Amino acid sequence: MTTAAPARRGLAARAGDWWFVAAPAERLAALRIVVGLYATLDLLVRLRLLLGYAHLHAADFKPVGVVGLVVRAPLPPGLAEAIVVAALGLAVLFTLGLLHRALAPLFALALLWVTSYRNSWGMVFHTENLEVLHVAILALAPAADAWSLDARRRGRRGADAPPADGRHGWALRAVTAVTVITYVLAGVAKLRMAGWAWIDGEQLRNQIAFDNLRRAVMGVPPSPLAVPLLESPWLFSALAALTMVVEVGAPLAMVHRRIAAAWAVTAWSFHVGVLALMHIAFPYPLLGVAYASLFRLERPVGWVGRRAAGAARRLTSRRGRPAPARSADR
Amino acid sequence: MHPRLVGAVVSVVAIVATASPVLRRPARDDSFPLSTYPMFAFSRPLKQTFEYAIGYTDAGERRTIRPRHVANAEVMQAIMTFASAVRRRAVPELCDRIAARVAADPALADVTTVQIVRGTHDALAFLVHGERGPERQLATCAVPRPGAR
Structure with missing residues (x-):
């Protein structure tokens, strides 16, 4: 008993050390920038669609999640639209890292509301879940300790740049864990609803056929790749097996950086396949943002930032330079 | 609050909340953003x-x-x-x-x-x-x- 207790303490301490691994502030900041930029562009590109939900027929309103906890009927259209616009503004501030401790949680709440409201009309989509969960974690983490307007202000006051620390590491681990869990849940849902028979591929083929049929009937072109492939059932067996490996094997991504990279590429390929065969886009993973926490993101983001800063400096110095004197004989 | 305590609380809440749909029925009890992810699990006849x-x-x-x-x-x-x-x-x-x-x-x-x-x-x-x-x-x-x- 006396030997087991230190061993248990040792295990708990090792788990704690692993979870709170020292990570540079720039890595977490880079993740905030990438996720924030994605959220900003996502809200901007889909602004018209998101504003349109304020005008759908009230009878079709079927609130889910946080919306169901707050309201039983649709919001007045003006208010619903104002929240979408506010979320867009807060997304910009989140990306820039301004007043992060106060405004980032507000952004997380606004994004949660806007996306939940969008899902409250009888159809629960699955394209925004990870984005919302990642923003929530980053909003409560010190993700603006570097590369932010907050950090710039602290620097002007003479504060040192923060060192690598466990307070940056846990947030990266949590974002990765949430990603991994969502994939495992998708695998578990298949096993609970269809069992291991799902791997024979018939159900996947039928789902792809069904999805393309509905699109075609509604005048939206079906996938040109899916239509010829539907007559090759063996292919869907391979795709189903690969899907299950990606989903149930997702926790391996937390074990080692190289395994994480391999898993991210495989999971990304799965979403490319869904896009090619069903014309269903999951932009968050397709653009790689869902897997960004698995990588040393500060390197590419820092490189882009330095290039952008250099270009901005060149531009301002060119503007500040006096215009060349005109020759008298011209 | 100590930063490590904040990290521990946020991590536990995020993980437990995200994993909690495993206790629900995948097809009937889907929600947002805490989903059961049933999208490709339904049995569909041709x-x-x-x-x-x-x-x-x-x-x-x-x-x-x-x-x-x-x-x-x-x-x-x-x-x-x-x-x-x-x-x-x-x-x-x-x-x-x-x-x-x-x-x-x-x-x-x-x-x-x-x-x-x-x-x-x-x-x-x-x-x-x-x-x-x-x-x-x-x-x-x-x-x-x-x-x-």
Whole structure:
């Protein structure tokens, strides 16, 4: 008993050390920038669609999640639209890292509301879940300790740049864990609803056929790749097996950086396949943002930032330079 | 609060909340953003029955009614809007709403009638060979045009 207790303490301490691994502030900041930029562009590109939900027929309103906890009927259209616009503004501030401790949680709440409201009309989509969960974690983490307007202000006051620390590491681990869990849940849902028979591929083929049929009937072109492939059932067996490996094997991504990279590429390929065969886009993973926490993101983001800063400096110095004197004989 | 304590609390809450849908029934208890992710787990026969709308010209020519005429640009939102109208026995009202949107679309200027139908199609036969299955009419309504009698 006396030997087991230190061993248990040792295990708990090792788990704690692993979870709170020292990570540079720039890595977490880079993740905030990438996720924030994605959220900003996502809200901007889909602004018209998101504003349109304020005008759908009230009878079709079927609130889910946080919306169901707050309201039983649709919001007045003006208010619903104002929240979408506010979320867009807060997304910009989140990306820039301004007043992060106060405004980032507000952004997380606004994004949660806007996306939940969008899902409250009888159809629960699955394209925004990870984005919302990642923003929530980053909003409560010190993700603006570097590369932010907050950090710039602290620097002007003479504060040192923060060192690598466990307070940056846990947030990266949590974002990765949430990603991994969502994939495992998708695998578990298949096993609970269809069992291991799902791997024979018939159900996947039928789902792809069904999805393309509905699109075609509604005048939206079906996938040109899916239509010829539907007559090759063996292919869907391979795709189903690969899907299950990606989903149930997702926790391996937390074990080692190289395994994480391999898993991210495989999971990304799965979403490319869904896009090619069903014309269903999951932009968050397709653009790689869902897997960004698995990588040393500060390197590419820092490189882009330095290039952008250099270009901005060149531009301002060119503007500040006096215009060349005109020759008298011209 | 100590940063490590904040990290521990946020991590535990995020992980437990995200994993909690495993305790729910995947097909029936989906939610957002804490989802059971049932999207590709449903058993689908190749022959499917669902509701949609068709436009007709005076000459009886068929025109496709797109998702944006039903709800918005999302195909699935349109499918769910039809299903909801059937459940609520409100198909004629939905037909009128679609007809009003069709009237505002110059690309469908020749459409005079909208029908909501329940079609049963074999996905492979439809997609590969272009064979349409039987359709049963649920509601018909006229497209409101200024000056039309």
